[in-house]
Amino acid sequence: MLKHRGFPGRLTGTDFQFVIRRANMKEGASKIVKRERFKDRRNVDRAADTAFMAALWSHFGEEPFERGNLDAGRLSWLFGREVVPAEDPFNPASYDALLKINVKVAQVSFPQVFAAGAEMEDFDDWDEELDSEDED
Numbered sequence: 568m569l570k571h572r573g574f575p576g577r578l579t580g581t582d583f584q585f586v587i588r589r590a591n592m593k594e595g596a597s598k599i600v601k602r603e604r605f606k607d608r609r610n611v612d613r614a615a616d617t618a619f620m621a622a623l624w625s626h627f628g629e630e631p632f633e634r635g636n637l638d639a640g641r642l643s644w645l646f647g648r649e650v651v652p653a654e655d656p657f658n659p660a661s662y663d664a665l666l667k668i669n670v671k672v673a674q675v676s677f678p679q680v681f682a683a684g685a686e687m688e689d690f691d692d693w694d695e696e697l698d699s700e701d702e703d
Contacts, residue, residue, distance in 0.1 A: 568662040569635030575622050583615040585622060586636045590662060597639035599659040601647035617646055621680045622652070623668060631667045637660075642666070649673040 568590040577584040594686050604616070619641050621672070626632075631653035634642070642650060653665040674681045 569633045571626065571635050571637065574626050574637070575618075578615045579620050581611060581615065583611075583641070584638050585619055585641055586634070587638055595636070596660050596662045598644050599634070599639050599646050599664070602643045604644060615641070617677055617680060620645060620649060620673060620677045624673070624680055627668065629668060629670055631665045634662055634664045634666060649676055
C-alpha cells in the first residue's frame with residue numbers, strides 16, 4: 568500500500584480521518600462506494616469534505632493518483648462526482664486503484680477550494696510521530 572507522505576492525517580480538531588495507518592491484511596482494502604450527501608448534513612461533515620478535497624487538490628492536482636492509504640470512507644463521500652476512477656476496469660477494493668479529480672464537478676461543489684488565491688488549510692496533526700510508528 569502506497570503511503571502518501573505529507574498528506575494530512577485528519578481534519579484538525581475532529582476524528583474525521585483522511586488516511587489509514589496500515590493495510591488490512593486479513594480482509595483487504597475497504598470498498599469505495601458512492602455515498603449520497605444530503606442537504607441536511609452537519610457543518611462539520613461539510614467542512615471535512617471541503618478539507619479533504621483541498622488536500623487532494625493540493626497534493627495531486629489534475630493528475631491521476633493511487634488510492635494507497637487514503638481512507639475509503641472519506642473517499643466515498645466524493646466518489647462518483649468529484650473523484651472518479653482513472654482506469655478501466657476499476658477495482659474499488661484495491662489499494663492500487665487509480666483515481667482522479669473531476670475538476671469541473673469539484674469546482675462547482677467546492678468553489679472555495681478552487682478560488683483564486685485559495686490556500687491549503689493548515690493541517691497540524693500530520694507529524695513525525697506517525698512516520699516513526701511505521702518503522703517499528
